[in-house]
Amino acid sequence: MIHIHELSKRYHNHHGSDWVLQDINLEIPTGVNVGLVGPNGAGKSTLLRLIAGMDMPDRGEIIRDCRVSWPIGLAGGFQGSMTGRQNVKFVARVHGSDQEILKIIEFVEKFAEIGKAFDEPIKTYSSGMRSRLAFGLSLAFDFDIYLSDEATSVGDRAFKAKATKAFRDKVGQAGLIIVSHSEGILCDLCQAGIFLNDCHAHWFDDINEAIASYHASIKLAPT
Amino acid sequence: MSYRTPWQVTRSVWHALFMREAIARTTADRFAWFWMLAEPIAMVTVMVAIRAVVSSGHHIGGVDFIPWLICGLLGFYLFRENMMRSVGAVDANKALFAYRQVRPVDPVLVRCYLEGLLKTIVLLLFILASQLMGLGLMPSDLLGALFAWVSLWMLGLGVGLTLSVLSSLVPEVGKIVRIISLPLLIISGAMIPLNFVPYDLQQYLLLNPIVHGIESLRMFFFPSYQTLSGISMTFLWLCSLALISLGLMLHLRFSMRLRIQ
Numbered sequence A: 001m002i003h004i005h006e007l008s009k010r011y012h013n014h015h016g017s018d019w020v021l022q023d024i025n026l027e028i029p030t031g032v033n034v035g036l037v038g039p040n041g042a043g044k045s046t047l048l049r050l051i052a053g054m055d056m057p058d059r060g061e062i063i064r065d066c067r068v069s070w071p072i073g074l075a076g077g078f079q080g081s082m083t084g085r086q087n088v089k090f091v092a093r094v095h096g097s098d099q100e101i102l103k104i105i106e107f108v109e110k111f112a113e114i115g116k117a118f119d120e121p122i123k124t125y126s127s128g129m130r131s132r133l134a135f136g137l138s139l140a141f142d143f144d145i146y147l148s149d150e151a152t153s154v155g156d157r158a159f160k161a162k163a164t165k166a167f168r169d170k171v172g173q174a175g176l177i178i179v180s181h182s183e184g185i186l187c188d189l190c191q192a193g194i195f196l197n198d199c200h201a202h203w204f205d206d207i208n209e210a211i212a213s214y215h216a217s218i219k220l221a222p223t
Numbered sequence B: 001m002s003y004r005t006p007w008q009v010t011r012s013v014w015h016a017l018f019m020r021e022a023i024a025r026t027t028a029d030r031f032a033w034f035w036m037l038a039e040p041i042a043m044v045t046v047m048v049a050i051r052a053v054v055s056s057g058h059h060i061g062g063v064d065f066i067p068w069l070i071c072g073l074l075g076f077y078l079f080r081e082n083m084m085r086s087v088g089a090v091d092a093n094k095a096l097f098a099y100r101q102v103r104p105v106d107p108v109l110v111r112c113y114l115e116g117l118l119k120t121i122v123l124l125l126f127i128l129a130s131q132l133m134g135l136g137l138m139p140s141d142l143l144g145a146l147f148a149w150v151s152l153w154m155l156g157l158g159v160g161l162t163l164s165v166l167s168s169l170v171p172e173v174g175k176i177v178r179i180i181s182l183p184l185l186i187i188s189g190a191m192i193p194l195n196f197v198p199y200d201l202q203q204y205l206l207l208n209p210i211v212h213g214i215e216s217l218r219m220f221f222f223p224s225y226q227t228l229s230g231i232s233m234t235f236l237w238l239c240s241l242a243l244i245s246l247g248l249m250l251h252l253r254f255s256m257r258l259r260i261q
Helices: A044-052 A083-093 A102-110 A114-118 A127-139 A156-172 A183-189 A207-220 B007-029 B030-056 B067-094 B094-098 B105-133 B140-169 B172-187 B199-205 B210-219 B232-261
Strands: A002-010 A019-030 A035-036 A060-062 A068-072 A145-149 A175-179 A191-197 A200-203
Touching: A002 A035, A002 A044, A019 A044, A019 A200, A035 A044, A035 B094, A044 A060, A044 A068, A044 A175, A044 A191, A044 B094, A068 A127, A083 A102, A083 A114, A083 A127, A083 B007, A102 A127, A102 A183, A114 A175, A127 A156, A175 A200, A175 B232, A183 A207, A191 B007, A191 B172, A200 A207, A200 B030, B007 B030, B030 B105, B067 B094, B067 B105, B067 B140, B067 B172, B094 B210, B105 B140, B105 B232, B140 B172, B210 B232
Parallel strands: A035 A175, A035 A191, A068 A145, A145 A175
Antiparallel strands: A002 A019, A002 A060, A191 A200
8 A cells, every 4th residue: 555645746947847737646556556646747757756856845745554666677776887787686675575586686687588688887878778688677676566666668579568568467466556658558457547637637437537538638638 | 575664674774875885986997996005005105114224213202103104194084085985975976865775874874983993994904014014004992092193084974964964065186185185194193293393383284183083092002102282182072073973963854955966
């Protein structure tokens, strides 16, 4: 369960600081896959980053009483001067999996299929190699809730098929909160939905209703 | 995976960061280990050479010049490395803050811990080597010397914690720190005895807590050492604790901004 209580967030910039999210109250249960929908700039990614703990809210709080992942396939979470193996070790240690560290390394090495590059510094990687590694790393741990920001679209054709399958298997056993503009993926993966609009969040038990009200808001908007 | 207490999480983060920093620090450069020893050795050699030419007399405050110099230099390097390594600690680990378990204060604490360990190993090697060479660099009061060493370490940690935040918020701070590190070496009495400085000026130099740490360290090493009047460990610890508190407060206040930038 993730409790979001009176959450507000704004970014400060030179033109003032408008609220991105305002007074959001949500309870996201563990066993449900949730899709986040809304127009660009509505704060979907911001909400996901806040849930992941990569960013702090200006007001309110988020209580996670289960294991929540970092956003799947997050290639920014690598230290460029360290090798792929060292990065994987680091993340495994941070998550307290010292006993399973060899198992995790083996899994990631096999999954990412980047060969000898696994022992080269990350800064020498191509963006495809980075995202392969990042994706493998996310799937190596058992989380209660996974977070995903358009993550299923990485790598070449063969890798994509494999990644999608592995992703679905993992998500089938745990919860998922996903940000995506592809309604096919959302309808396919999710049961519930959150529609973000005008700094506020609306919870729908059915993802189709969330998408429907998103569509309705586009029609209502003055052109 | 089961639930972990905050302390368990923090401990595993420190463990992970320590392993990462230790590998980066000792293997990043082929000569990393070499420089750790070569820098103080080169400094001692140069200073001994200069002293042989410029001035007469081999004693400072009743102590042989070479052990006096080694003691001061290593004490100063302990402080300086803690300060300098902390300055880059937050920026160098920015990518790792993507994992919410890692806080900006963690790499600073881990780096200071690691740097202290490395400098302690260097000190022990120097003591061993000078024993073999009969230079007489052996602490007469072992516990006291250890205490003074730890005090300098804590002072470095305090300055490091404070500067790590400031230098991330204002990049110029890092440059200024690099510029003042050499003058600091001179006014801290690490290689030039402050006994030779006029009394009035000494009073100002004594405002610098590093002087108190280095002179105390020497007093515990050499029982017959005549130090400056007004050397006080209390003052050093007041400075250290004040700076550590200030640094931790800055980390709390700006942790959000340090993460994002």
